[in-house]
Amino acid sequence: MKTSNKLKNTPKISLLGIIGDPIKHSLSPAMHNAALEKLALPYAYLPFQVSSKELKSFFLKAKKWNLVGFNVTIPHKEAVLLFLKKISPEAKLMGAVNTIYQKKGVWYGDNTDGRGYLTSLSTETKFHPRGKRIVILGAGGAARAVICSLALKSPRAIILLNRTEEKASALAQEFSNKFKKIHFEALPLEKESCQIVFPDTHLLINTTSIGLNGTHFDKLPLKHLPKTAIVSDLVYRPLKTKLLKQAEKLGLKIHPGIGMLLHQGALAFKLWTHHQPPLKIMQKALLDAL
Numbered sequence: 001m002k003t004s005n006k007l008k009n010t011p012k013i014s015l016l017g018i019i020g021d022p023i024k025h026s027l028s029p030a031m032h033n034a035a036l037e038k039l040a041l042p043y044a045y046l047p048f049q050v051s052s053k054e055l056k057s058f059f060l061k062a063k064k065w066n067l068v069g070f071n072v073t074i075p076h077k078e079a080v081l082l083f084l085k086k087i088s089p090e091a092k093l094m095g096a097v098n099t100i101y102q103k104k105g106v107w108y109g110d111n112t113d114g115r116g117y118l119t120s121l122s123t124e125t126k127f128h129p130r131g132k133r134i135v136i137l138g139a140g141g142a143a144r145a146v147i148c149s150l151a152l153k154s155p156r157a158i159i160l161l162n163r164t165e166e167k168a169s170a171l172a173q174e175f176s177n178k179f180k181k182i183h184f185e186a187l188p189l190e191k192e193s194c195q196i197v198f199p200d201t202h203l204l205i206n207t208t209s210i211g212l213n214g215t216h217f218d219k220l221p222l223k224h225l226p227k228t229a230i231v232s233d234l235v236y237r238p239l240k241t242k243l244l245k246q247a248e249k250l251g252l253k254i255h256p257g258i259g260m261l262l263h264q265g266a267l268a269f270k271l272w273t274h275h276q277p278p279l280k281i282m283q284k285a286l287l288d289a290l
């Protein structure tokens with residue numbers, strides 16, 4: 001059979017994608033495919049519904065499918081560590097991977113969540129963590145990613161407020177052992193704790209799922225924050241959460257969660273394709289998909 005010249009010249013498509021369970025609500029395919037199309041790169045980005053039981057066989061099949069890189073989301077961010085040859089120092093510190101890429105046929109793991117958060121924070125608010133006092137609401141996986149990246153930039157103090165105080169204490173202890181010059185503290189997520197820590201806070205970050213789809217914090221006394229404080233929310237559905245609206249009303253600077261999603265994706269895109277990510281196109285795709 002003869003192959004036409006046109007077909008011969010068609011570049012071979014490589015696959016990129018995201019694995020998770022569930023995965024159908026992920027905005028990453030829309031964001032990455034828009035960027036790939038804009039730069040006319042020979043990749044397609046697909047969502048893969050993979051259960052925990054299927055993870056091992058997914059890794060075995062991935063190379064046969066010409067899958068050259070992929071994102072990892074809940075519940076696999078920790079479990080994938082087992083299947084990787086090398087992981088970045090930041091992913092090691094976080095104990096979680098969100099981006100996997102291939103180098104000479106070997107799987108490498110990185111985590112762009114924290115760097116994506118910091119890039120978004122600094123470009124949108126000009127905030128730099130060095131010497132600052134930062135309060136974090138929540139002590140789960142998202143909090144871990146953000147704490148790691150912030151800690152690497154030498155803030156003065158990181159204070160964790162969480163509904164389950166023991167989880168915040170364990171996280172504070174773990175990071176305090178790793179970053180001896182930073183003051184870590186854990187308190188219950190209660191009005192009284194906020195009244196104590198807010199007056200000295202430069203940046204307040206919500207890493208919990210409160211705010212998602214219109215839910216809201218019960219009596220978070222933002223009025224105790226200094227007028228110069230920034231309020232940042234990792235939740236991006238809705239784009240402006242009730243927490244951000246409340247902060248805005250008090251005249252505080254706000255930082256919405258969509259920027260972290262954009263920049264973690266942009267950093268992954270660069271790792272896979274070695275091309276400069278088209279940020280505006282990616283942002284538009286995200287906003288359209290939302």
Ligand code: ATR
Pocket residue numbers: 137138139140141142143162163164167189207208209210
């Ligand atoms: P993620 O990976 O998104 O961070 P996670 O690891 O399950 O998810 O962590 C969720 C965080 O949101 C936790 O800090 C959780 O508090 P608990 O440790 O007490 O569970 C917090 N969270 C979720 N729903 C909450 C609610 N209704 N009120 C207070 N905190 C909540």
